[in-house]
Amino acid sequence: MKRLLVLLMVIVALSLFADTVLMWFTDGPDFDLITEQTNRFTKQTGEKVVILNLPYYLEYKPKLAAMAKAGSPPDVARETDLLPWIDYAIDLKPLVEKYTGMKFEEWLENVSFYKAGFKKLYEKYGKVIGIPYTSDAHAIFYNKEIFKKAGIEPPKDRPWTIDEWYAAMKKIKQSGAARYALVYDFSPYRFSNLMYVFGGGIWDR
Structure with missing residues (x-):
């Protein structure tokens, strides 16, 4: 208090x-x-x-x-997570239309690179409470010594496939080369990269 x-x-x-x-x-x-x-x-x-x-x-x-x-x-x-604030935040749809000169649906389809998430929020709650601020790229760094200890040879002349990467993580865990095969922070926007790569999604329909 x-x-x-x-x-x-x-x-x-x-x-x-x-x-x-x-x-x-x-x-x-x-x-x-x-x-x-x-x-x-x-x-x-x-x-x-x-x-x-x-x-x-x-x-x-x-x-x-x-x-x-x-x-x-x-x-x-x-914020990285809009849902907890859905009852507290104002609807930004009128502001989008006022300052872009576009109908909200047009802006959603042609401008927003978070279209899928915004569309689902709008369909379910009838308002939009956030706008994209930034976009960035994520990369995974690996420990050469741990890979060597687990007997894993990373591809040198091409990108890894997701299946190869997943198999390597399992091998690290099973070999005991490291306590954790993968360490990620729990920021939703970072973890969501892996989720989408493996065919998952935030929305179930």
Whole structure:
């Protein structure tokens, strides 16, 4: 209760000095970019922006949840998972249409590279509560010593197939060359790469 009270006092204090509160977490060199964008926003609109840049899992998630439940959410927040906020966030469809000059369905089909996810959310809940901020590529690094210990020779003249990679992970585990054959963090947008590669999906229909 004390932590929630302190948090709300901080938000109230921030609101005295800013028109917009942006909650953010950074996992790379993107903080300079978002700072530049908010400065441009302030210059164009005259609205001051305070950025709360917090460690994602340790502070960001619990604070964002506490703020939303207390009825004092930030104006804008960066998130990798939209569903927990479906009841708290505003519908962005009118803003998409206003600022792109396109009908929402047209924007969804032709612009958004997250079309499938947005479409499912829109069909189920009748609103869209987020827009794509960024896109990146992921790569898997492997430990040569562990592969050697497990008797695995990576292909040198071509990419691995998924079946070969999966067989290699099983061999590492079975050989005892390492405790874990694969280590991934639990960010949904990272894990989803593997899920889709193996034919899975977030939506079951």
